[in-house]
Structures are given as structure tokens and as C-alpha cells.
Amino acid sequence: MLYALCFLLFMIGLYCAVVKKNMVKIVVGILIMEYAVNLFLVMLGFRTGGIAPIIDKTQFDAETGRIAASFINSSVDPLPQALVLTAIVISLGSLALMISLCIRTYEKYGTFDITEIRRLRG
Amino acid sequence: MSIPLPVFIAIPLATAFLLPMFGKRGKDAATIVANLATISLLILAIGCIGKSGVYEIGKWPIPLGINLVLDGLSSLVLLVISVVAAAVMLFSAGYMEQYTAKAKYLSLFLLMVAGMNGVVLSGDIFNLFVFLEIASLASYALVGFGCGHEELEASFKYTVLGTIASIFVLFAIGMVYGNTGALNMAYISKAIQSSGLNAGLSFALALFIVGFGLKAALVPFHAWLPDAHPSAPAPISAMLSGVLIKSLGVYALARVVFNVFGVSLEVGWLLIVLGILSMVAGAFLAIGQWDIKRLMAYSSISQIGYVVLGIGLGIMLLARDANPAWASLAILGGLFHLANHAVYKSLLFLTSGSIEMATGTRQLKEMGGLARRLPFTRTANAVASASIVGIPPFSGFWSKLILVMAAVQAHYYWIAAIIVFVSLCTLIMYLKVQRYVFLGELPENLQDVEENGGSMLVAMIFLTCLCVLMGLIVLVPGMRNSILEPAVRVLTDGLKYSDIVTAM
Known part of the structure; x- marks a missing residue:
């Protein structure tokens, strides 16, 4: 169910990026897609009632030198969070680039409407 | 581990961040440092031919840490990237004098090279995505480098489509x-082999094909390429057409399909259809163009179609359990065409840059009779055109011949016929370039154009020699066995990749 909502968010972003005529709205659509994917990645690691994946003394069995099974069974997966952190940084970079392109294009053409910015065709 | 794999990423990355520190006065020093970086990468890449290895970052063993993998396919693409990057960097030294902020250009260029090397070497799929984004972001900025009307528009279009492609890839990785x-x-790959493809993984494979197909500009996804490539400065067009669409698109697609998901008949046919669509549509659209760089950009779409066709044919034959020799012949043709296209298409874009710098125009109708004024550019352009069309002694002939032989052996005569037919279309479009640029009447305003000397000439001569000699790679058995065969073997081995990597 949650995954379906997440996919719906992705499709809303894709629709916005493909259909809208305003450059800024296209950028917003792309960002919605990125957030949907980030949300999806975080949900992959989520576990209802999970605990933070940090090993302290109570979870460490000193005699066998192993981590307690209860920890393995209840901790959330930390890897997707690391992935999302990286993905957010990358999307920040592309967002900055896209916004600066929008600003420079507005300076040149005086409009954000992509139907009026059509020097290249064919 | 004798080859220090991280240097392929570390050298361009470190140099890229060093260069802006030179400031305005140290422009020449920055150019020299950047050239040294690309030339040292070329030497290292030549040293990697025929070797293989795994580097574990921080000594973490592979299920936990990130690894870099060098195998036959990686070293082939690495070599292609390094050759083209070295030549183009040499060309930029002269060409980019007309732009301000040359140091920024050089550092973005090296970031792009670092990203591409990273994509090719990465053995970790998320890391591949990160390097793909490094290379893509640098290329978005480079397309818009001129900051004119057309550059900004093309760059925005490219950024939007490129970012959507990256998001698809990230979704697939998730x-x-x-x-x-x-x-x-x-x-x-091991997990997929033991559990088989389920619905989620098939969806991920579809997302990968769309994402990498957008990066490779295959035909339904090609809309950004004919705008982005001509708008960029000529050396960047050469990099984008020559290696970026291949290392980010075709290499990543081949790696994921062959080595991670495993071959299947559907994917094979899908790639064959995409390849043929790209070949035919690209060629037809190119013939109608009057802007020299736009014509070459459309012809890139057509040529990338050949590469994807060869790889798709290989997948299809492997999945059908046909004679493995046919499959490896098809893949050999595709990969050799990839290397050839990188060399002659970057040479063509460099000659277009030289023409544009000398005459100040890109429109075919405004030029003519330049053969006498620009003798070296003319020779380079003629050699590269002969090569792309497939005239016997030059490199393009051999790769097309191999593709035709593979199609005929596998009894797909119609595919062979399409390959030959598209070659004829290519002949028409490059005869058009020769006719309108170099032959005919010299217009009044171009009476006193001069050839650009120095580093630009050296770069063009270097690539011209390569165009003539590339045929040797496939004709001389020693070179074929050390450069091309290992790359083909990586792909035909398919899912054995996981055992090979974990054993190294």
C-alpha cells in the first residue's frame, strides 16, 4: 500500500516534468520524482517497531563474541539511509544546476515558457 | 594487486579541483597540467591492457565494502576514453582560447573524465550511479558553457532528460x-541466479534499459542529443558523442544485462529493434540537416544503433543457445564499432570545430571550396568520413564487415541488408559535407581563412593516424587477443562474472 502511494508520487512527478510548460514547474516535477525514489529507498530499510542499528553492550554477547539474534531480527537496515543521503546530495547538485540554467534562460529570453523558447528544432 | 585502480579516478578528480586555483594568470600552466593528467591516464590505460584485478576500497571485503573491478570490457572502454580524452584535451588547448574561464572548462572536463572512468571501473551498482551522476552533471554544465541562447536551451533540455534518466536508474537500483x-x-548476480527473475526484478531491468537508453540516446529517447551535441563547444561535442554516450549508456547497459541480470530473448530482441530504429531514423534525419554539427550529432544516433544492434544480436544468439561463435562475433563487431566510432566521430567533431573556428559559421550553405584553405582539416575530415562510411582500408569498414558477417552467419539476412543500407545513407550525408564544405566555389568572405596550427593540428593528426591504423587491432591476432577478445569474453561469459569477481 505504502509502496503504491510512493509509486503514485513518482508518477505525479513524471507527469509534471513531462507535461508542464513552465521551466520551474518542470524542475519541481523532477524534484518530486527524486523525493519519491528517496522515500522508496528509506521504506526498503524500514521495519515496524525496529530499533536503531547501533550495537551497544546489551546486544553484544561477550561469551560467544556474537551479536544477539534479537538485535539482528529487530534493527532497521542502515544501508538505504546511507544511499538516500548520497542521493540527496546529488539531487541538490543537479537542482542547483537546473535552477541556475532557468535563471540564465530567463535573462536571455524573458520567459519561463518552453513553448516560446524554441530556437532549436528539426 | 599490481595496478592501482583508484588512480584512474583520483588523477582527474584531484587535478579538476586543483585547476581553478591557478586563476586567470595561470591559464597556460592550467592547460599544461590538465594535458599531463589526460596523457598520464592514457599511459596507465595502455598499461592495463590484458590485465584484470579487483581493488577493495579501504581493504573492506566485498559484500561489505565497495570494490573496483578491472576486466576485459572495462580495460577496453577505459582505453577508448583515455585515447579520446587525451586527443580532445590537446585540441581544447588551442580551441578554448576563444572562451573566457578556460580553467573552469578544464576542470569540468576532468570531472567528466573522472566520472566516466568511475562508471567503467565500478563493481558496485550504487557507486556506478554516483559516478554516472558526476559525469552527467559535468556534461550538463559543459553543454551550456557558452551561455548563449541556444546553449542554455539545449543544456536545460539535456539536464531535464538526463536527470530523469538518472532517477530511473536510482529507482531500479532501489x-x-x-x-x-x-x-x-x-x-x-548470484542472488538473481539462485532466485530467478521475479516481477520486481523484471521491472528494475526495464527501468535500467530506459535509464541507460536515455543516456545512450537510442531512438525513442534521443530528443536531447541533436540539440546538446551541436551547442557544446566542439571538443565537448567530440567527448559527448565519442565516449560519454557509450560509457554511460552502452557500457552500463551491457554490463547490467549480460553480467547482472543474464541474457534473455526478450531483451535481445528489444535491443535489436532499438538499434535498428536508431540506425535508420538517425541516418534519415541526418541527411536533411544543414548545420554541420547537427548532421554529425544525428549520425551519432545512427552509429550508436550499430553498437546496440551488435550487442542485442549477441544477447539474442546467446539466449537461443545458438552457435556461441556467432554470438561472440556479433559482440566483437559491436564493441569494435564502439571503439572505432569513438575515434572517428571525435575526429569529425574536432574538424567541425576547426572549420567553425576558421570560418565562424556552422551552416553548410555558407561554406564551400575550403579544400585549398584548410588542407589538413580537409584530409582529416576525408579520412574520418571514409572511416564512418566503411570504405575498405579504414577502421569503420572492419567493424561493419564483422557485424554483417555475424548477421549472415546467424541467417538474419534482413539485418545484414539494413546494415549495408544505412551505410549507404551515411555515405550520402558525408558526401554532402565534403561537397558543401570543401568543394565548390569559395565564398567572398572566406577568401583569407587560415588553418589553425599548433595543438589543434597535432590532435587531429593523432586521431587521423588512429583511424587509418585501427583496422590492425582486428587484423593482427596478437592485438585482437589482448584488446578485443577479453572484452568479448566478459560479455559471452555472462553470469560467470560473479564467480570471476569473487574469486579475484
């Missing part, structure tokens, strides 16, 4: 991680 619990390509 799906793969959710289904297999691994991010290392060798481990994903």
Missing part, C-alpha cells in the same frame, strides 16, 4: 536492492 539485498554487482 528495486534491485529490495529484491536481492545486495549492491555489489557480483552478489546481485
